[in-house]
Amino acid sequence: MNIFLDKMKALLGDEFDDFLKFYNSSGEHYRGLRVNTLKCSVEKLEKLLNFDLKSAPFCSESFYIPNEITSLGNNPLHHAGAFYIQEPSASSAVTMLDVQEGDYVLDLCAAPGGKSTQIAAKLNSKGFLWSNEIVKNRANILLSNIERMGIRNATVSNAYPEVLCDRLAGCFDKVLVDAPCSGEGMFRKDSTAESEWSDEHVKSCAERQLKILNSAKNALKDGGVMVYSTCTFSVEENEGVIGRFLEENPDFKLEDANVNFGRPTLEYARRIFPMDGGEGHFAARLKKSGELYKNxxxxxxxxxxxxxxxxxxxxxxxxxxxxxxxxxxxxxxxxxxxxxxxxxxxxxxxxxxxxxxxxxxxxxxxxxxxMAAKADECVSKVDFDVNSAEIKAFLHGEEVAVDNNIKGYTAVCVNGITVGFGKCSNGRLKNKYPKGLRLL
Ligand SMILES: C[S@@+](CC[C@H](N)C(=O)[O-])C[C@H]1O[C@@H](n2cnc3c(N)ncnc32)[C@H](O)[C@@H]1O
Known part of the structure; x- marks a missing residue:
C-alpha cells in the first residue's frame, strides 16, 4: 500500500493530508441514491422516504443519504424501481455524456447498471440504449436492474467489446466506457478492492482499458461522443489511457463537458476526490470528428x-x-x-x-x-402505501386481500408506482412476484 500512498502524494501535493484523513476514516464513506425519473419524481420520492435527501453536485437526481439508513434495498420503493442505490460521484460520467431524448447510446461495460439506468432515465423512453456486460452472471444482474427500473427501450447483451463494436460499427450517437479499473476510489467501502491492489494490476488495467476504448470507438458514429470513466485515481489508468488513445486516434479530441463538479485535469477531463464530495471518479469526454447524422x-x-x-x-x-x-x-x-x-x-x-x-x-x-407500465396504463390495479402491511406481504410472496370486484391480472403499485402483478379472484390477489426478487 505504500506505493499507492506515494503515488497519491505525488498526485495531490499539498492536499495529500486532506486525502489521508478520508482514507484513514475506514467504515465511513459517501452513500447515495439516484431517483429514477422513469418511475418517480424527485419531489415524490422526497415525500415518501422517512429521511432527508441532500443534493449531490454530480447530477440533479443524485442525493446523499445519511449513514444510519440501512437496508434501503428492502424498501418497497426500491423494489418498484423508484430509485437506484449509487454513490453520488458515480453519476458524474453520464452527466458528462449529456444524453438527450432520441439518442442512440451504447453502455459497453454496464453491470450492475448504475449508469445504464441513469442513461435510460435521460432518454425518457425515446431513442435507444444498448447495455452490454462481458461477465455472464453480472449481465443477468444488469438485466434485472434494467427490468426493475422499468426500461422499455433497451437491449441487454453479454458480448466481448471487440465483437459487439465491430458488429454495431457506426450505430451510436454516444458511447460510455465505464472501464474495469483498479478501483482506488472503492477502497473506503470495499476492502477487497484494496487487498487486490498492486502496481502491476494498475498497469494491466491500463492496457485493458486502452484495448476496450479502441473497440468502443468503432461503435460510434462520425461526430459522436464517447465518455471514458473509471473509479480509480491512478494517472496510468486515467490521463495515461486518454493520452495514448488520443495519440493513436487523431480523429478524436477531448471536449469540454461544461460541468463544474470535481476538478479539471487534461484541461477538459474531470477528477473527483473524497475532498470533492465523492468516493472517487475520473471522466473524460471525447468527440469523434465528422458530421453527426440522426437515426x-x-x-x-x-x-x-x-x-x-x-x-x-x-x-x-x-x-x-x-x-x-x-x-x-x-x-x-x-x-x-x-x-x-x-x-x-x-x-x-x-x-x-x-x-x-x-x-x-x-x-x-x-x-x-x-414494471415498465405506468399505473394509469394498467387496466386493473391495486395501490398500497409504502408502509402498509399489504405491500410487505406482497413482496414476501404472500396472498393479499383486495376488493371483491377486482378480477384477473392486476398491477400491484406502491404509492402509484408499479412493482409487479398478481391475479385476483374472490377478494384475494394471488402473488406473481418473481421468487428470486422476494423479501426473505
Ligand atoms: C466499473 S464496472 C461497470 C459499472 C457500471 N457501469 C455501473 O455503473 O453499474 C466495469 C465492468 O466492466 C466489466 N469488464 C471486465 N473486464 C472487461 C473487459 N475486458 N471488457 C469489457 N468489460 C469488462 C466488469 O465485469 C464490470 O462489470
Whole structure:
C-alpha cells in the first residue's frame, strides 16, 4: 500500500493530508441514491422516504443519504424501481455524456447498471440504449436492474467489446466506457478492492482499458461522443489511457463537458476526490470528428401477429403503451423497442420487454411488462402505501386481500408506482412476484 500512498502524494501535493484523513476514516464513506425519473419524481420520492435527501453536485437526481439508513434495498420503493442505490460521484460520467431524448447510446461495460439506468432515465423512453456486460452472471444482474427500473427501450447483451463494436460499427450517437479499473476510489467501502491492489494490476488495467476504448470507438458514429470513466485515481489508468488513445486516434479530441463538479485535469477531463464530495471518479469526454447524422425511425415489425396477442395486450394495458413492434420468440411474446439496432447472431439477453409467455394454450403476463407500465396504463390495479402491511406481504410472496370486484391480472403499485402483478379472484390477489426478487 505504500506505493499507492506515494503515488497519491505525488498526485495531490499539498492536499495529500486532506486525502489521508478520508482514507484513514475506514467504515465511513459517501452513500447515495439516484431517483429514477422513469418511475418517480424527485419531489415524490422526497415525500415518501422517512429521511432527508441532500443534493449531490454530480447530477440533479443524485442525493446523499445519511449513514444510519440501512437496508434501503428492502424498501418497497426500491423494489418498484423508484430509485437506484449509487454513490453520488458515480453519476458524474453520464452527466458528462449529456444524453438527450432520441439518442442512440451504447453502455459497453454496464453491470450492475448504475449508469445504464441513469442513461435510460435521460432518454425518457425515446431513442435507444444498448447495455452490454462481458461477465455472464453480472449481465443477468444488469438485466434485472434494467427490468426493475422499468426500461422499455433497451437491449441487454453479454458480448466481448471487440465483437459487439465491430458488429454495431457506426450505430451510436454516444458511447460510455465505464472501464474495469483498479478501483482506488472503492477502497473506503470495499476492502477487497484494496487487498487486490498492486502496481502491476494498475498497469494491466491500463492496457485493458486502452484495448476496450479502441473497440468502443468503432461503435460510434462520425461526430459522436464517447465518455471514458473509471473509479480509480491512478494517472496510468486515467490521463495515461486518454493520452495514448488520443495519440493513436487523431480523429478524436477531448471536449469540454461544461460541468463544474470535481476538478479539471487534461484541461477538459474531470477528477473527483473524497475532498470533492465523492468516493472517487475520473471522466473524460471525447468527440469523434465528422458530421453527426440522426437515426431514422425503425419501422415497426411487418410480421403478422395473431390477433389473440393484441387481445391479451389490450386486456392488461391501455393504449398498447410499449408500442406494437411485437415478435414471438420461442414461448415469449416480446415488444421490441420502438427504435432499436437489430442484433442477429449477438449474445442478447433481452431487447425491449417481455409482454407474456405462452404456457400450453394460454398466455401468462410477464413481470417486466408491469414494471415498465405506468399505473394509469394498467387496466386493473391495486395501490398500497409504502408502509402498509399489504405491500410487505406482497413482496414476501404472500396472498393479499383486495376488493371483491377486482378480477384477473392486476398491477400491484406502491404509492402509484408499479412493482409487479398478481391475479385476483374472490377478494384475494394471488402473488406473481418473481421468487428470486422476494423479501426473505
Ligand atoms: C466499473 S464496472 C461497470 C459499472 C457500471 N457501469 C455501473 O455503473 O453499474 C466495469 C465492468 O466492466 C466489466 N469488464 C471486465 N473486464 C472487461 C473487459 N475486458 N471488457 C469489457 N468489460 C469488462 C466488469 O465485469 C464490470 O462489470
Amino acid at each position: 431514422s425511425f425503425t419501422e415497426n415489425s411487418k410480421k403478422k401477429i395473431d390477433s389473440k396477442i393484441f387481445d391479451f395486450y389490450d386486456s392488461l394495458f391501455i393504449g398498447r403503451p410499449f408500442g406494437e413492434n411485437i415478435e414471438v420468440i420461442g414461448d415469449k411474446i416480446i415488444v421490441l423497442p420502438q427504435e432499436y439496432v437489430s442484433y442477429e447472431k449477438l449474445p442478447v439477453l433481452r431487447s425491449g420487454i417481455i409482454l407474456g409467455q405462452i404456457v400450453k394454450n394460454r398466455i401468462e403476463p410477464h413481470h417486466s411488462a408491469f
